[in-house]
Amino acid sequence: MIRRLAVIGVGLIGGSLARALREAGEVEEVVGCGRGRENLEKALELGVIDRYSHDVGEAVAGADMVFVGVPLGAMKGVFAAMRGHLAEDAVVTDGGSAKGSVVRDAAEAFGGLPAYFVPGHPIAGTERNGVEASFATLYRNRRVILTPLPETDPEAVARVRAMWEACGAEVTEMSVEHHDEVLAATSHLPHMLAFGLVDALARMKENDEIFRYAAGGFRDFTRIASSNPVMWRDICIANAEALSRMLSAFADEMKDLADTIARGDGDHLLEIFERAKAARDRYIDGLG
């Protein structure tokens, strides 16, 4: 049971966490924090939070659990603002979708990595933003990755794990580096391809006509290109190393595929497409 949860950044991710914990009866009080008054008033009105402050230090005072749900580019400032204001028994965790940069930011802001900080990443979300888009079941049956470090207190990890499990999520642990590799492959790289493709088409002559003939597959394929540009800029910069390496390797493979097509090597094409279809079908079966 969490006595007081401070949610820094009451958007889709932080708001849904608060709603889920309330619904599970696992939190007594929720304090919101953010810059926009309107969003926080809305959060109050919706019953997502009990009160709020625009000041991070004030918001975390007395909280035994602090969740930081702000864009990656704002993490460091938030950590620095809470330094010296945390309760004795406070645990701090976050929802950032790259972990290496958050760990670096925390170490710099706190002057060394605190034992009570547990880096985390719930693999969930929609294209919508803000507290109005939040809902209590967002994390149900979704995965949450925690990336504790040698410095991290196992008791803090256990409390963060229990929090996410109370929301219905499945929690796993892995290293920071492995997390950033896996996410580069499964999320960041696909987003780059979708943004890149839509941008390439938008820059073509007669692009209106081109979009007009796009079929259903294109719509699905490019849905993620409607995601928040600022958030994705931050993710690219936060996970630059793994992502740029993977994107560059993928570009080489696409060059090879273009050659295979130009050569008309049907056997090789069939091999690639069959392997991909089998993997995709296994993936979907795995989702049950």
Next chain:
Amino acid sequence: MIRRLAVIGVGLIGGSLARALREAGEVEEVVGCGRGRENLEKALELGVIDRYSHDVGEAVAGADMVFVGVPLGAMKGVFAAMRGHLAEDAVVTDGGSAKGSVVRDAAEAFGGLPAYFVPGHPIAGTERNGVEASFATLYRNRRVILTPLPETDPEAVARVRAMWEACGAEVTEMSVEHHDEVLAATSHLPHMLAFGLVDALARMKENDEIFRYAAGGFRDFTRIASSNPVMWRDICIANAEALSRMLSAFADEMKDLADTIARGDGDHLLEIFERAKAARDRYIDGLG
């Protein structure tokens, strides 16, 4: 009104055309043709066709409208098999998703491009195949592109246009070359990226784990990688020129994007993502 429609290849595309024309009361008799007895019996049972033959020459005899809905790799053989068996007033059209190769196949099979042949492409489909997947409303409000040539009889074009309009489709005309460019950009290229991405991930170490952490965006992005591998091999070979050129250019752009990420050039990233999001949002608004 079509007196007798011959559908060569009674699958999703051909079957849906027959169903739509029947429902519109625009066809008197439908003759199916294909290699698989089971699928044709099913088509009979479902009332999609009135009778069938495994012989193309027999199936087209007396038909005033012939629709060829077979994979691109089978087009030439079908055209060759109907030569000398077509009725005086027959119009032949097809549903192939690349047009340059179909036009070449027709010219070779018929010994010159016949005035009664109207190359066509309905921009519609699902991941499912076979006559059981067909339905009468597949073409409603969807686009059909016709690519008539200087040799094509305008009267034949008008009859094919009327047929598709009776199915609720919006018909437009463009050149063969332009069609193949537009489709390379909006359909063939996205499919290559989806197949390529899933294949790249499947070849990674610990690929089971990688797929396990893939989120909803990945599912949508890669849905088209579950498409028929043989069909896509045929499409790549049929549209090799435009597709390999576009894929190669896109790979170059992804190399540049990887460099931009590695350099940490946030302003440039934001510019790309904002342009893409705006174009994607305009596209979705346009679908209205």
